[in-house]
Amino acid sequence: xxxxxxxxxxxxxxxxxxxxxxxxxxxxxxxxxxxxxxxxxxxxxxxxxxxxxxxxxxxxxxxxxxxxxxxxxxxxxxxxxxxxxxxxxxxxxxxxxxxxxxxxxxxxxxxxxxxxxxxxxxxxxxxxxxxxxxxxxxxxxxxxxxxxxxxxxxxxxxxxxxxxxxxxxxxxxxxxxxxxxxxxxxxxxxxxxxxxxxxxxxxxxxxxxxxxxxxxxxxxxxxxxxxxxxxxxxxxxxxxxxxxxxxxxxxxxxxxxxxxxxxxxxxxxxxxxxxxxxxxxxxxxxxxxxxxxxx
Numbered sequence: 561x562x563x564x565x566x567x568x569x570x571x572x573x574x575x576x577x578x579x580x581x582x583x584x585x586x587x588x589x590x591x592x593x594x595x596x597x598x599x600x601x602x603x604x605x606x607x608x609x610x611x612x613x614x615x616x617x618x619x620x621x622x623x624x625x626x627x628x629x630x631x632x633x634x635x636x637x638x639x640x641x642x643x644x645x646x647x648x649x650x651x652x653x654x655x656x657x658x659x660x661x662x663x664x665x666x667x668x669x670x671x672x673x674x675x676x677x678x679x680x681x682x683x684x685x686x687x688x689x690x691x692x693x694x695x696x697x698x699x700x701x702x703x704x705x706x707x708x709x710x711x712x713x714x715x716x717x718x719x720x721x722x723x724x725x726x727x728x729x730x731x732x733x734x735x736x737x738x739x740x741x742x743x744x745x746x747x748x749x750x751x752x753x754x755x756x757x758x759x760x761x762x763x764x765x766x767x768x769x770x771x772x773x774x775x776x777x778x779x780x781x782x783x784x785x786x787x788x789x790x791x792x793x794x795x796x797x798x799x800x801x802x803x804x805x806x807x808x809x810x811x812x813x814x815x816x817x818x819x820x821x822x823x824x825x826x827x828x829x830x831x832x833x834x835x836x837x838x839x840x841x842x843x844x845x846x847x848x849x850x851x852x853x854x855x
Contacts, residue, residue, distance in 0.1 A: 571772075574716030649778040652790045654797040654826075657833070660803075661825030664712065671718045672821035678723060679705055680816065698738025700726045703766040710771055710837055711845045721846025725772055730842060735776040736765045738853075761787045767831045773842030786834055801826060 665672045669680040679701050687694035703726035712718040726733050740762045748755035763782050768779035801823045808815030831837075 615834065628663050652793040652834075654793055654800060656829070657797065657830040658800070658826045660824070660829040661827075664825045664829065665707070665821045668712070668718050669818070671720065671819075672825075673817045675705060675718065675720055675723055676707060676817040676820040678720070679820065694740060696740070699729055699734040699766075700724075702737070703729070703733040703770050705824050706766045706828060707770040707841075707843055709770070709821075709824050710767065710832070711841065713828070713832060713837060714841070715845065719846050725843050725846050726766075729769055729773075732769045732774070732776040733766060736762075736769060736779055739776070739780065740765060756798045756802060757791070758797045760794035760796075761791070763794065763798070763827050764831050764835065767828065769833075770843050771831075771841055772838045789834075797826070797830070829842070 682701055683694060685850050686697045701723065704723040707719070707726055708718050708722035711722055740759075743758050743762070744755050746755075747758040762780055764783035764786055765776070765779045768774040768782045769776065772779075774782060805816060805819045805823060807819075808819030
């Protein structure tokens with residue numbers, strides 16, 4: 561798996577991070593973790609997160625740098641303070657999620673290209689029949705692609721059969737697809753940016769359903785609360801993935817069979833980092849693969 565860089569992420573610089581940066585390190589220390597101008601703490605999701613002990617608090621910088629007694633924090637805590645499940649809104653990094661997504665799919669590119677081909681073919685034929693038919697199958701197929709990706713993270717192998725496993729949660733994923741489509745379409749009516757913004761907010765809805773077994777509205781609310789940590793970063797992620805898929809479409813549409821898996825994988829990597837995979841997935845893999853041989 562991709563390892564975060566040695567230096568603290570707060571020291572990294574990139575165009576999108578400079579845009580998304582809200583305050584300097586000195587201001588963060590003065591405010592002790594408060595959001596600038598709002599006087600409120602970042603909204604904390606009410607579902608369990610791994611590493612929940614590392615949430616934003618009123619602690620001083622000296623207390624935050626104190627060594628932890630928890631061995632799960634790892635020996636590299638001093639070099640890299642970020643912890644999975646941390647609620648620090650300034651540690652989000654969409655560039656890392658995209659890089660991790662690429663590293664996830666590149667060694668199994670054939671399987672992901674086949675999965676993207678199946679997804680595009682089924683949803684495309686359904687749309688030609690009628691938009692309602694498309695709506696009836698698009699939700700489970702997209703949720704199935706997310707399921708295939710997170711199960712790949714667990715087992716080390718993507719399984720094409722997982723594409724259809726989300727049909728076992730047909731009602732929640734279809735309702736999530738419907739409501740998200742309505743919200744996003746309403747945003748697009750005003751301008752492209754609000755639609756992309758809303759799309760980013762509900763990125764994790766399918767993942768909360770297929771990985772943690774949430775109902776559709778609970779999943780959407782959980783996704784919104786995670787995105788509330790830094791709306792700008794999630795909007796930028798949605799915008800960057802939109803541009804990547806547009807570039808893929810320019811290559812006679814063939815590039816989409818690479819950019820679509822990359823988009824799903826990047827969102828899944830963000831979910832794994834910010835929320836964490838469930839110990840027991842709500843939907844089991846289609847076929848449990850044998851363990852990879854040890855070389």
